[in-house]
Amino acid sequence: MKTWKIISETDVSPSPWFPIQKHTIELPNGTLIDDYYITTLGNVAMVLPITTDNEIVMVKQYKHGIKEVVIELPAGFQQNGKSIEDSALAELEEETGIKTSLDKLIPIGKIANVPTKSSQISFGFLATGVTFNSTQNLDINEDIEIIKRTPTETLKMIQNGEIWVADTVAFIMKAYLMFPELFK
Amino acid sequence: MKTWKIISETDVSPSPWFPIQKHTIELPNGTLIDDYYITTLGNVAMVLPITTDNEIVMVKQYKHGIKEVVIELPAGFQQNGKSIEDSALAELEEETGIKTSLDKLIPIGKIANVPTKSSQISFGFLATGVTFNSTQNLDINEDIEIIKRTPTETLKMIQNGEIWVADTVAFIMKAYLMFPELFK
Numbered sequence: 538m539k540t541w542k543i544i545s546e547t548d549v550s551p552s553p554w555f556p557i558q559k560h561t562i563e564l565p566n567g568t569l570i571d572d573y574y575i576t577t578l579g580n581v582a583m584v585l586p587i588t589t590d591n592e593i594v595m596v597k598q599y600k601h602g603i604k605e606v607v608i609e610l611p612a613g614f615q616q617n618g619k620s621i622e623d624s625a626l627a628e629l630e631e632e633t634g635i636k637t638s639l640d641k642l643i644p645i646g647k648i649a650n651v652p653t654k655s656s657q658i659s660f661g662f663l664a665t666g667v668t669f670n671s672t673q674n675l676d677i678n679e680d681i682e683i684i685k686r687t688p689t690e691t692l693k694m695i696q697n698g699e700i701w702v703a704d705t706v707a708f709i710m711k712a713y714l715m716f717p718e719l720f721k
Numbered sequence: 722m723k724t725w726k727i728i729s730e731t732d733v734s735p736s737p738w739f740p741i742q743k744h745t746i747e748l749p750n751g752t753l754i755d756d757y758y759i760t761t762l763g764n765v766a767m768v769l770p771i772t773t774d775n776e777i778v779m780v781k782q783y784k785h786g787i788k789e790v791v792i793e794l795p796a797g798f799q800q801n802g803k804s805i806e807d808s809a810l811a812e813l814e815e816e817t818g819i820k821t822s823l824d825k826l827i828p829i830g831k832i833a834n835v836p837t838k839s840s841q842i843s844f845g846f847l848a849t850g851v852t853f854n855s856t857q858n859l860d861i862n863e864d865i866e867i868i869k870r871t872p873t874e875t876l877k878m879i880q881n882g883e884i885w886v887a888d889t890v891a892f893i894m895k896a897y898l899m900f901p902e903l904f905k
Contacts, residue, residue, distance in 0.1 A: 538790045538866060540783050551733035551741050555758035555838070559735065562785070564862055574739035575786045576760070578838060599724050600836035601746070602759045606722045607836055646882045648890065650835050652784035652791055654739065654762060657835070659887070678748055682722060696898040698830045703843070703887035706832065710894035714880040 539565035549574070574654070581659040582625035583612035583704055585645065585712050586635055586667045587719065592685040593709070594667070595700075596632050599680065608684055608694070609705040611635075612659070621660045629664070632681055636671035637664045645715060648707045661708035663716070688713075688720040723749035733758070758838070765843040766809035767796035767888055769829065769896050770819055770851045771903060776869040777893070778851070779884075780816050783864065792868055792878070793889040795819075796843070805844045813848070816865055820855035821848045829899060832891045845892035847900070872897075872904040 544561040551557065556577045562570040586594045597608045613628035615621050622642055630636045642662040650657050675681060686694065691709060694700040700709070713720050728745040735741065740761045746754040770778045781792045797812035799805050806826055814820045826846040834841050859865060870878065875893060878884040884893070897904050 538781065538783060538864065540788060540790070541785055549735035551735060551743065552756060552758050554756065555741055555760070557735050557739055557741070560785070565864065566862070568862055570862070572736060572738065573785060574736050576739070578835075597722065599722060600833075601725055601744070601757060602839045603833050603836040603842065604724060604840075605833075605836070606724070607833065609836075646885065648885055648887045649784075649787050649789075649791065650887045651762075651839070651841070652787045652789070652793075652886055655786045655835070656788075658787065678750070678752055678754070680722065680749065692898060695895065701830065701832055702836055703832045703834045703891050706894065707887050707890040710890065710897075711879065713894075714876060 541565070544569070576655045576657070578655060578657045579614040580621065580657060581612050581704065582615055582621050582628055583610050583659050583661050583708055584625050584629045584642075585610050585661065585663045585708055586629060586633065586637070587663070587665045587688070588667055588685070592687055593691045594633050594635060595684040595686070595705075597682040597684050607702050608700050609702045610708060612704070622662070625660070625662050630671050631674045633683055634669050634671045634673040635667045637667050641666070645708055645711045648704045650704060659704040659708070661704070661711065663712050665719070692720060725749070728753070760839045760841070762839060762841045763798040764805065764841060765796050765888065766799055766805050766812055767794050767843050767845050767892055768809050768813045768826075769794055769845065769847045769892055770813060770817065770821070771847070771849045771872070772869070773850055773852055776871055777875045778817050778819060779868040779870070779889075781866040781868050791886050792884050793886050794892060796888070806846070809844070809846050814855050815858045817867055818853050818855050818857040819851045821851050825850070829892055829895045832888045834888060843888040843892070845888070845895065847896050849903070876904060
């Protein structure tokens with residue numbers, strides 16, 4: 538299947554906080570489209586941490602895009618000059634106080650969040666046998682509650698809609714398919 | 722947990738195709754933030770169709786946000802003046818040639834795609850016992866290949882990363898948790 542050809546691109550971002558590119562495109566059938574808009578919001582590093590007590594650690598916080606408090610896996614934008622793995626470790630420690638190491642991160646794949654309109658990809662990692670061995674380090678404007686649930690309870694929360702953010706649901710369920718023994 | 726208060730909002734959309742709002746926010750601790758940006762891209766209606774031959778019907782197409790060809794459930798933006806259910810029926814028929822009816826749609830919940838930066842929510846519906854009883858109706862610029870896989874094969878494609886778009890993964894896995902008998 539053929540992809541689209543970018544003839545030209547212009548930065549039309551209203552702010553560095555929401556980067557937008559305007560593309561002129563040539564479709565495989567030769568048609569020109571002179572106004573296709575995508576956002577180049579950064580990629581996301583996300584961790585599914587399971588403690589030595591067999592609990593999945595999640596974070597509950599207000600998200601202003603949907604104006605609701607949601608429960609998600611610890612995550613954040615890939616940090617400047619850091620690999621996606623180092624960003625995952627840093628976000629996990631900052632949001633939850635769990636410090637782990639590169640050799641404990643098991644990749645569980647990547648997820649495209651809004652492929653029609655956004656280049657953003659979330660990269661997921663599993664980290665088992667973790668403990669609260671460090672301290673949370675939140676911005677003064679961050680308000681995060683730690684949520685701990687067994688793997689079985691976590692699946693129920695997805696089933697009943699209590700956990701409903703796309704990449705969080707996708708990575709928990711990928712881990713379930715890849716490592717079913719963790720969810721028994 | 723407290724939510725944020727919107728003090729003012731301004732439309733800073735670079736185009737109607739990518740609506741962006743700039744908000745001035747008051748945080749629960751009293752701090753003012755005068756430049757929080759979110760997109761108000763429309764909500765999405767998505768259908769997980771299972772045929773009388775026990776195959777899940779998906780669509781394979783190029784998505785310019787990530788510049789790749791991906792396999793997703795049939796879906797589209799909620800259509801003007803239509804309910805989310807009617808939009809689901811219309812998108813399913815246009816993209817796959819499967820016509821079904823409101824009484825066949827089983828809601829399988831909602832999914833927030835990028836809750837930090839976007840108001841967009843995907844609404845999922847299961848439709849079993851469907852057939853290719855109508856005709857695809859694509860825009861001249863649309864190029865869609867129909868993909869049919871058994872439920873078991875579909876789970877494998879999620880596990881191995883062949884299906885990796887967030888809301889598609891989330892709704893297939895929600896259906897799996899809610900109706901495991903369909904995946905045997």
